[in-house]
Amino acid sequence: MVEPPTLLGLTLLLPLLLPPWAPTRPWAREVVVLAPIELCGSLGDTVTLPCHLQPLEPEIQQVTLIRWKRLELLGDPSIVAEFHWQRGPSITESDRLQFVAARLGADLQDASLTISGLSPGDEANYTCEIHISMIQMGSASTWLRVLYAPQVSIALYDDTGQQGHRETSLTCDARSNPEPKSYNWSTTTGPLPPSAVPQGSRLLIQPTEESINTTFICRVSNDLGTGQAAMRVQLPGFPREPSHSHSAHRIGLWVSGIVLVAVLGALVYFWGRRQSRQDPHSAPDHQVVSYEAVQSESSTSQDPPTEDTRGQRDQPRDAGAGAGEVRI
Numbered sequence: 207m208v209e210p211p212t213l214l215g216l217t218l219l220l221p222l223l224l225p226p227w228a229p230t231r232p233w234a235r236e237v238v239v240l241a242p243i244e245l246c247g248s249l250g251d252t253v254t255l256p257c258h259l260q261p262l263e264p265e266i267q268q269v270t271l272i273r274w275k276r277l278e279l280l281g282d283p284s285i286v287a288e289f290h291w292q293r294g295p296s297i298t299e300s301d302r303l304q305f306v307a308a309r310l311g312a313d314l315q316d317a318s319l320t321i322s323g324l325s326p327g328d329e330a331n332y333t334c335e336i337h338i339s340m341i342q343m344g345s346a347s348t349w350l351r352v353l354y355a356p357q358v359s360i361a362l363y364d365d366t367g368q369q370g371h372r373e374t375s376l377t378c379d380a381r382s383n384p385e386p387k388s389y390n391w392s393t394t395t396g397p398l399p400p401s402a403v404p405q406g407s408r409l410l411i412q413p414t415e416e417s418i419n420t421t422f423i424c425r426v427s428n429d430l431g432t433g434q435a436a437m438r439v440q441l442p443g444f445p446r447e448p449s450h451s452h453s454a455h456r457i458g459l460w461v462s463g464i465v466l467v468a469v470l471g472a473l474v475y476f477w478g479r480r481q482s483r484q485d486p487h488s489a490p491d492h493q494v495v496s497y498e499a500v501q502s503e504s505s506t507s508q509d510p511p512t513e514d515t516r517g518q519r520d521q522p523r524d525a526g527a528g529a530g531e532v533r534i
Contacts, residue, residue, distance in 0.1 A: 237344030
């Protein structure tokens with residue numbers, strides 16, 4: 207049965223596992239790494255993240271590994287670059303990131319890293335680690351800020367609600383570092399029309415009876431500069447709903463018109479009745495009046511006429527009712 211190695215045996219084997227320049231008592235030395243706490247860079251530029259090992263005794267100056275980690279506000283740290291004393295560099299984005307002075311065969315005390323073509327996504331916390339051995343390491347962190355003027359875009363929101371009310375607005379989206387200080391709305395022809403109401407980063411376009419065909423401009427400023435974006439808006443005319451006063455006015459006109467027609471009709475009717483009473487025998491010009499003689503019936507054929515009847519027969523007839531028939 208093989209016995210496990212004793213603590214004394216591990217102590218004797220440790221020098222064989224470490225590089226010849228590694229100290230036999232690493233816990234007796236402190237590795238100090240120097241790096242700035244914060245660093246600023248402009249959008250699109252190249253920035254260098256400095257990182258240096260503080261000089262120590264010559265017997266422990268040999269570096270075995272350089273490692274850079276990146277930590278965003280939300281998320282876990284990720285390794286972006288490494289340099290091994292035997293294998294050389296290992297970089298995730300070799301076209302943008304590179305070591306300044308680390309080379310094979312060098313002492314690797316300068317662990318500085320450059321980042322080119324800065325973008326807003328490069329803003330993060332970067333930690334530089336310098337390893338002297340497998341169990342001895344020092345580190346320092348730098349917060350990299352990427353500063354840039356506002357990058358602006360405009361979004362259109364246009365919707366008609368359930369009650370037919372139309373709501374149209376423009377939203378000015380701006381990304382910048384530092385944060386935007388002001389928003390300014392205008393058009394290509396000058397100031398805003400009365401139907402456009404600015405509300406900070408939002409522009410409310412109220413419904414109008416006239417159509418809208420305007421290019422709106424949003425300008426955003428911060429301490430570094432100004433950015434702008436433009437959008438052309440074409441909206442058809444939208445008739446406004448009549449107010450209560452206009453509705454009441456129209457109703458009043460309708461009622462007045464109905465009353466006036468009724469009064470005129472009544473006057474014409476009574477005037478016609480009055481004319482017909484004043485001249486009952488008159489007839490319109492276009493009507494034809496004809497008369498026919500009607501023979502009166504005798505009382506009986508057997509009774510001879512008496513003198514009274516003969517006298518009455520000789521007398522002229524009364525031109526009254528029953529003397530003739532009028533056909534119209």
